Each structure stands twice: as structure tokens, then as C-alpha cells.
Amino acid sequence: MAGRYYDQWSVGDAIVHEIRRTVTETDNLLFSTMTHNPQPLHLDVEAAKASEFGQILVNGTFTFALMVGLSVGETTLGTLVANLGYDKLVHPQPVFIGDTMRAETVVADLKDSKSRPNAGIVTFMHRLINQRDEIVCQCLRSALLLRSPA
16 A cells, blocks of 8 residues: 555545454553553543443544554555644544444645645545444544655
């Protein structure tokens, strides 16, 4: 798998990413502790049972990172100069241990770079979807991508 260059994208291009990932207890525990997130909903089974969710809630920043990671191979791998930002990040549904995630991407916008003639900005709309076909995370990602080599 390899990413595409800036000039190989068109607004509306859509990708259903083939790689899927089942979220494990270890994923959630390690990510939460590595990022110093002590939220009991992520780490304390008894506290999570007493919540409206009734079970451990997967760390939202892990969910977000997984969504972007699942998209990289077919969007920006080998063509990325830099990620410029993420916008309109939402988590419309919770993620639980054992949920299987898949990602979809649509190109929302293209813009030539004013400062780098060899690159342009692609705005991707990423969506992370669980095994129940619920969107669990969504955002716009702006990425500065190289143009195709001459």
C-alpha cells in the first residue's frame, strides 16, 4: 500500500480501508497509561460498571489515533510532508473493548500550497465505524502532500 501524491487526488475520492482492528483491553490500558490519562472510565472496571455505559469505555484519543492510523497506508504513506491539523473531531458513539473498527475516507477539499510549489493540501474526512455500522469517530484532517515527481 502506498499513499497518493497531491495531484492524484480529486474532491469526492472515497476509500473504504481494508484493514480492520479489534480493540483489546491491552490497547486501552497501555494507551491510557502511556498518555497519563487516569480516567476511571478507562481503567477501573468497577467505576465503569457503575457508569451509564456499564463497562470500560475505550480511551477516545486511542479511538482517534486508530482511525487516522488505519487510513495512512492508502492516503499519505510516503507522500506526506506534514499533518497540518485536525478539525471537527467528534465521537458520536462509544467504543468498547472487543469492538472491531474499520475506517473510511473521503477527500473533502484540495488546495495548492502557496509556500511550497512541490506540494498541496488535501483535507480528508475520516470516519471510524464499528461492527454495528455506527460511526464512532470522525474528523477532518489537513495534510500537506508532495506532488508527483516530475
